[in-house]
Amino acid sequence: MGPQAQNRQPTAYLLRLAAIEADKTYVTPIAPVMPVSRAVVRFIEAGNDALCGHCQLPVKFVARTRGRQVIANVYTDGRWTRVEHYHEACYEEAGDPFGSPRA
Ligand SMILES: [Zn+2]
Secondary structure, three states: OHHHHHHOOOHHHHHHHHHHHHOOOOOOOOOOOOOOOEEEEEEEEOOOOOOEOOOOOOOOOOOOOOEEEEEEEEEEEEEEEEEEEEEEHHHHHOOOOOOOOOO
């Protein structure tokens, strides 16, 4: 669903969604809500050369340690803007800036 489809959603529909959400302690995975930033935890692959969004050092693959990184898809006002990489520990230290990372 692109930004065009987002803009066509009637306000009443969004309000209804908000009401449903307020009544439940969870959000159903099929709810077509505005995309927000999210993060996942992944093993660092060989050849990864991204810089950590917190300490600015490379998120480097190191043989034998199976280091993990947090990869965040960052959305601004419902639009995807960028991907950020973090050392797993740095992401925690930064206070989960894009939500709790999913496995
Ligand atoms: Zn870092």
